[in-house]
Amino acid sequence: MRILVCVKRVPAPGAKINITADGQDVDTAHLGFAMSPHEECAVEEAVQLVERFDGEATVLTLGPPEAEEQLRYASSLGVQNAVLLSTDGSAWDPQGTARAIVSAVQSLEAEDGPFDLILFGNESADSGGYQVGVRVAHALGRPIVNAIKGIEPDFDAGTTRVKREIDGGFEIYDLPLPAVLGVKEGLNLPRYPTMKGRLASKKVGVKVIEAAADAGGQGRVRLRQPPAQASTMVKLGDGPEAAPAIVDLFEELGLLK
Amino acid sequence: MTDILVVAESDADVLSSATLEAITAARSLEGTIHVLLFGSSVDADEAAARVGAFGAEELHVAEHELLGDYGPEAWGQALALAIDDMEPDVVVACGTSKGNEVLAQAAARLDLPFVANCIDLPGELADSDDVVLTRVQWGGSLLEEASLSAETRIVSISHHAVEAESIDGPAATTDTFVPELHDTVARSLCVGREMAEAGVTLSTAPIVFGGGRGVGSADAFAPLEELASLMGGRVGCSRAVTNNGWRPHRDQVGQTGTRIAPELYVASGISGAIQHWVGAMASKKILAINTDPEANMVVKSDYFVQGDLHKVLPAVIDEIKSRRG
Ligand SMILES: Cc1cc2nc3c(=O)[nH]c(=O)nc-3n(C[C@H](O)[C@H](O)[C@H](O)COP(=O)(O)OP(=O)(O)OC[C@H]3O[C@@H](n4cnc5c(N)ncnc54)[C@H](O)[C@@H]3O)c2cc1C
Numbered sequence: 317m318r319i320l321v322c323v324k325r326v327p328a329p330g331a332k333i334n335i336t337a338d339g340q341d342v343d344t345a346h347l348g349f350a351m352s353p354h355e356e357c358a359v360e361e362a363v364q365l366v367e368r369f370d371g372e373a374t375v376l377t378l379g380p381p382e383a384e385e386q387l388r389y390a391s392s393l394g395v396q397n398a399v400l401l402s403t404d405g406s407a408w409d410p411q412g413t414a415r416a417i418v419s420a421v422q423s424l425e426a427e428d429g430p431f432d433l434i435l436f437g438n439e440s441a442d443s444g445g446y447q448v449g450v451r452v453a454h455a456l457g458r459p460i461v462n463a464i465k466g467i468e469p470d471f472d473a474g475t476t477r478v479k480r481e482i483d484g485g486f487e488i489y490d491l492p493l494p495a496v497l498g499v500k501e502g503l504n505l506p507r508y509p510t511m512k513g514r515l516a517s518k519k520v521g522v523k524v525i526e527a528a529a530d531a532g533g534q535g536r537v538r539l540r541q542p543p544a545q546a547s548t549m550v551k552l553g554d555g556p557e558a559a560p561a562i563v564d565l566f567e568e569l570g571l572l573k
Numbered sequence: 574m575t576d577i578l579v580v581a582e583s584d585a586d587v588l589s590s591a592t593l594e595a596i597t598a599a600r601s602l603e604g605t606i607h608v609l610l611f612g613s614s615v616d617a618d619e620a621a622a623r624v625g626a627f628g629a630e631e632l633h634v635a636e637h638e639l640l641g642d643y644g645p646e647a648w649g650q651a652l653a654l655a656i657d658d659m660e661p662d663v664v665v666a667c668g669t670s671k672g673n674e675v676l677a678q679a680a681a682r683l684d685l686p687f688v689a690n691c692i693d694l695p696g697e698l699a700d701s702d703d704v705v706l707t708r709v710q711w712g713g714s715l716l717e718e719a720s721l722s723a724e725t726r727i728v729s730i731s732h733h734a735v736e737a738e739s740i741d742g743p744a745a746t747t748d749t750f751v752p753e754l755h756d757t758v759a760r761s762l763c764v765g766r767e768m769a770e771a772g773v774t775l776s777t778a779p780i781v782f783g784g785g786r787g788v789g790s791a792d793a794f795a796p797l798e799e800l801a802s803l804m805g806g807r808v809g810c811s812r813a814v815t816n817n818g819w820r821p822h823r824d825q826v827g828q829t830g831t832r833i834a835p836e837l838y839v840a841s842g843i844s845g846a847i848q849h850w851v852g853a854m855a856s857k858k859i860l861a862i863n864t865d866p867e868a869n870m871v872v873k874s875d876y877f878v879q880g881d882l883h884k885v886l887p888a889v890i891d892e893i894k895s896r897r898g
Contacts, residue, residue: 533721534721563889566804
């Protein structure tokens with residue numbers, strides 16, 4: 317049983333996102349980097365499935381050489397193999413990204429056999445294009461369902477039952493394997509790396525493939541801040557003495573019947 | 574003449590309000606608005622009247638035995654075939670989970686670009702195959718101006734970016750479209766549903782009591798629970814809370830959680846990181862309870878109480894009980 321997880325290195329901003337002077341990128345001078353929470357859950361799911369069913373997991377990212385940090389993070393959690401589709405770090409459009417991933421998957425599968433499952437985050441945390449996983453699945457001729465919050469595979473039968481989040485509940489799908497899924501945070505509670513895992517991940521060999529650029533029809537002109545909302549904050553008081561003012565507010569808004 | 578094809582979404586056999594947002598947005602383009610509806614579970618006459626009221630002129634009902642329940646590949650292939658058949662200039666859906674999924678499926682099949690979650694549709698989109706669109710990034714914390722070059726422009730309009738507005742138009746004319754779907758699309762059809770018990774949810778509650786890392790433990794959420802039950806609201810939380818395992822992920826507000834829009838959001842012990850803020854910013858009013866007057870949540874709030882939430886919230890419970898007698 318083989319699982320591939322595709323992740324993206326993104327900055328981890330706090331109270332505000334700053335933009336570089338040329339408007340082309342997020343200013344990351346003072347920021348750390350992470351993968352999206354959706355993808356952290358995809359990595360955790362792959363590790364859990366390997367623990368339950370045996371087999372191996374591979375993590376893949378398309379990004380600059382620094383994205384090795386996210387690959388090693390996944391390794392520290394128990395993912396066996398790591399693949400870097402190396403770029404110069406500029407923003408790639410969704411079609412170009414998908415084409416590069418498809419060709420990498422094809423060459424990885426030609427070497428070591430097919431992946432039973434390929435997991436993507438439902439959307440990337442930064443650009444949020446909602447399509448790379450779908451394009452990859454289509455090019456590989458495999459089914460894909462997005463917004464997945466539950467995966468119950470039966471590798472012997474060659475199928476998997478998955479749950480898609482909808483308002484107020486879930487939809488159920490029974491997919492044949494191999495399949496592709498776009499998963500969301502909440503699928504599981506990701507573990508933290510252990511010291512032993514961290515040390516071991518330093519020794520994992522990262523397979524580097526030069527990603528061939530083949531851009532599609534969407535490009536970045538520039539980034540900009542959304543219009544600022546005027547602040548109208550009113551301080552109601554300090555500490556427990558403010559309780560009557562809070563309950564007055566509830567009454568004013570018609571929330572206390 | 575420009576043709577704009579709006580992809581309809583239905584929810585429990587009713588045309589969804591998200592579809593009406595997409596039609597409203599499409600009205601900013603000069604051209605004929607067509608609507609594509611999948612399957613026949615929605616009453617076609619009712620749908621024709623409804624989409625007509627919002628400005629659509631033609632309703633095309635795609636009929637096929639594989640278009641009964643939702644299936645991303647079935648709907649995506651049907652849309653790709655409709656685009657081949659009708660040759661619209663612009664294809665629009667609302668950027669819901671399924672709206673974006675169906676557009677991505679169709680775009681993949683046609684090898685066309687797809688620009689997700691635009692905040693509006695500029696007039697040039699109707700007649701130029703080289704346009705610049707403004708779309709959301711980071712779940713709404715940042716905007717991107719993106720170029721789109723394609724003969725058929727496939728775009729989604731960010732959910733809630735446009736308010737659905739009727740123009741009391743006449744019912745749309747209706748016809749059926751029978752796509753030749755491949756049998757393989759049957760593999761990804763929805764086969765059932767598991768619904769939670771009815772009642773207010775995080776996204777429909779009139780008041781949400783949100784707690785962050787400042788709450789400190791799972792047990793310390795008891796006053797928030799009590800307030801929610803006293804006032805018919807729900808408890809929400811930040812990612813720091815779900816990561817610590819204090820609350821289930823379904824309570825998480827934010828970019829990778831739920832987007833809420835209550836009358837009042839009471840955010841206690843939450844710093845207001847952008848990824849939390851984008852999930853909370855549609856709240857009508859926000860009350861922040863925090864020890865730190867500089868916290869982003871406080872600065873952006875409508876009302877603020879400075880202090881320890883562990884003292885403030887119990888005092889609020891007492892005050893409500895004493896007023897109720
Ligand atoms: C891609 C991405 C997606 C993310 N998605 C989400 C998301 O969907 N939702 C989300 O919430 N986060 C999300 N995050 C995480 C986010 O960046 C923050 O880390 C998180 O929101 C912080 O949670 P917090 O405000 O509870 O904790 P902190 O930032 O630690 O803030 C705690 C606050 O509590 C106050 N406080 C402490 N003690 C008390 C007390 N006794 N009384 C009153 N106030 C007190 C402090 O002053 C502080 O303001 C995401 C991050 C990334 C990178």
